[in-house]
Amino acid sequence: MPQAGDLVGGPGEPTVTSPVVIVGASLAASRCAAALRRGGLDGAITIINAEAHLPYDRPPLSKQFLSGEWDADRLSLLKPEQLTEFELDWRMQTAATALDVDTRTVSLDDGTTVQGDHVVIATGAAPRRLPGTEALAGVHVLRTLGDSAGLRRELAERPHASVVVVGAGFIGAEVAATAATAGHRVTIIEAAAVPMERGLGAQMGAFCGSLHADHGVDLRLSTGVTGVRSDADGRIAAVELSDGTELAADVLVVGIGVVPTTAWLDGSGLTLDDGVVCNAHCEAAPGIYAAGDVARWPNERFGELMRVEHWDNAVEQGIHVAKRILGEATEPFTPVPWFWSDQYEHKIQLAGRPKAGDLVEIVTGSMEERRFAAIYGDGERLTGVFGLNRPRHVMQYRRKLAEGATWTEAIRFAEEARSGN
Amino acid sequence: MAFKVVVNFDLCESNAICMDVAPELFEVRDDDFLYVLQETPADDLREKAEAAADRCPKQAISLEDLASPQ
Ligand SMILES: Cc1cc2nc3c(=O)[nH]c(=O)nc-3n(C[C@H](O)[C@H](O)[C@H](O)COP(=O)(O)OP(=O)(O)OC[C@H]3O[C@@H](n4cnc5c(N)ncnc54)[C@H](O)[C@@H]3O)c2cc1C
Ligand code: SF4
Numbered sequence: 001m002p003q004a005g006d007l008v009g010g011p012g013e014p015t016v017t018s019p020v021v022i023v024g025a026s027l028a029a030s031r032c033a034a035a036l037r038r039g040g041l042d043g044a045i046t047i048i049n050a051e052a053h054l055p056y057d058r059p060p061l062s063k064q065f066l067s068g069e070w071d072a073d074r075l076s077l078l079k080p081e082q083l084t085e086f087e088l089d090w091r092m093q094t095a096a097t098a099l100d101v102d103t104r105t106v107s108l109d110d111g112t113t114v115q116g117d118h119v120v121i122a123t124g125a126a127p128r129r130l131p132g133t134e135a136l137a138g139v140h141v142l143r144t145l146g147d148s149a150g151l152r153r154e155l156a157e158r159p160h161a162s163v164v165v166v167g168a169g170f171i172g173a174e175v176a177a178t179a180a181t182a183g184h185r186v187t188i189i190e191a192a193a194v195p196m197e198r199g200l201g202a203q204m205g206a207f208c209g210s211l212h213a214d215h216g217v218d219l220r221l222s223t224g225v226t227g228v229r230s231d232a233d234g235r236i237a238a239v240e241l242s243d244g245t246e247l248a249a250d251v252l253v254v255g256i257g258v259v260p261t262t263a264w265l266d267g268s269g270l271t272l273d274d275g276v277v278c279n280a281h282c283e284a285a286p287g288i289y290a291a292g293d294v295a296r297w298p299n300e301r302f303g304e305l306m307r308v309e310h311w312d313n314a315v316e317q318g319i320h321v322a323k324r325i326l327g328e329a330t331e332p333f334t335p336v337p338w339f340w341s342d343q344y345e346h347k348i349q350l351a352g353r354p355k356a357g358d359l360v361e362i363v364t365g366s367m368e369e370r371r372f373a374a375i376y377g378d379g380e381r382l383t384g385v386f387g388l389n390r391p392r393h394v395m396q397y398r399r400k401l402a403e404g405a406t407w408t409e410a411i412r413f414a415e416e417a418r419s420g421n
Numbered sequence: 422m423a424f425k426v427v428v429n430f431d432l433c434e435s436n437a438i439c440m441d442v443a444p445e446l447f448e449v450r451d452d453d454f455l456y457v458l459q460e461t462p463a464d465d466l467r468e469k470a471e472a473a474a475d476r477c478p479k480q481a482i483s484l485e486d487l488a489s490p491q
Binding site: 015031034035038057059077079091309311312319338340342349389390391394395398399 | 437454
């Protein structure tokens with residue numbers, strides 16, 4: 001007779017009966033749960049969901065949902081038939097408040113506990129706020145469906161509004177693009193001299209910044225917000241800038257980064273340092289894993305402790321953790337990070353981990369035609385690829401990055417591709 | 422069970438992630454359009470097709486079960 005936890009089931013269809021608890025109910029959680037079921041997990045899967053919605057996709061919250069082009073029903077991450085098929089036990093609008101690492105027991109804010117053989121931490125990240133603006137009407141951050149719906153409503157109610165976006169990172173840039181496309185007057189305030197320099201390097205960061213000017217968006221670099229002014233109703237009226245000027249604002253959007261959601265794990269004994277620190281297999285402790293924006297793990301491909309705030313990483317890491325639980329993943333988790341950002345009519349993509357000072361070379365197209373791919377190298381190896389409206393090329397070089405290609409090999413590949421065209 | 426790969430081309434944005442996961446099934450060509458190379462692939466490609474569907478950032482890929490031939 002099979003015992004609980006044994007592999008049972010017919011040939012080719014092993015089943016594992018251990019119960020799994022997933023904390024957080026977004027992208028990493030959904031993809032992890034799906035991979036567990038597809039991989040044959042037969043035990044209960046309990047998903048702790050602080051939100052009132054079943055898992056939904058966040059990227060459209062700054063794009064098609066914000067613009068009004070899409071409605072919320074287009075955002076679901078699990079199709080109705082998957083929701084039925086996967087038999088997931090949802091704890092809706094319930095937050096985890098603590099984790100007992102030794103017994104793998106999660107305490108919930110409704111006073112109950114859930115215990116599992118495996119616990120997956122997938123609590124993601126939450127946006128930083130601008131101090132002094134928390135209580136003002138008209139000030140927005142963007143992370144949840146509710147955040148996006150609120151901003152969407154305000155923008156729709158105020159045609160040609162003066163929209164001030166703080167932070168020229170991806171979220172800020174996308175909100176600016178969406179608002180400008182809808183006819184609002186948009187200004188982006190960015191403290192750094194070059195937008196997104198850390199992720200893209202100086203040259204491509206500056207290039208992305210220049211896309212805003214094409215669309216009449218005013219990007220103010222090396223400028224900080226020193227204060228805000230509100231009207232008599234407690235609504236944002238203006239922002240004060242470090243250059244001494246004041247800028248009228250009907251709507252203020254704060255996009256100054258996110259913080260991993262780990263406060264509920266304080267005192268658990270897990271290592272918390274800009275995320276849940278894991279080993280190379282995404283394990284934080286025996287039977288405890290982390291995936292998605294909240295996870296920090298040593299990516300052996302790059303020899304660095306990484307936390308990645310991108311869609312594809314949450315998917316891949318959620319799947320990796322599922323395979324680990326199923327006993328299938330024996331290799332460490334070593335992805336080549338990849339993300340996309342849609343701004344105006346442009347599709348921006350970056351793969352790899354370029355460093356400041358890396359060489360940059362355009363391998364196809366040109367900046368002027370607003371369609372090109374550029375590769376990065378550190379003198380020895382290929383370290384990244386940036387694409388503007390060149391999705392296919394980014395994926396080609398991402399594969400080269402995965403193969404550990406040298407710079408010389410990447411350049412030779414580019415030359416061959418050019419002469420083959 | 423045999424299956425069919427269906428792409429919603431209204432959603433697809435040709436970012437070629439699926440091609441990276443399952444080059445046997447998907448190809449984004451120079452014209453930047455996605456081509457499904459095998460609409461009804463052999464069953465051993467199912468796992469790869471599911472992985473591609475899970476990884477598609479636009480959720481443009483779905484798999485439909487086909488009734489097995491009688
Ligand atoms: C507006 C926006 C646009 C984006 N656009 C892109 C893009 O174009 N390209 C790209 O690559 N990436 C993009 N991203 C990033 C991508 O969406 C994230 O990387 C992804 O959502 C991470 O998924 P996750 O499951 O790790 O965490 P999250 O999506 O942050 O989900 C975590 C979930 O856990 C819940 N939770 C937190 N604490 C608890 C608790 N104690 N108990 C129970 N539940 C809890 C939260 O409520 C949340 O639902 C975007 C993100 C945003 C916000
Ligand atoms: S991954 Fe999705 S969006 Fe990207 S090319 Fe494939 S089907 Fe299209």
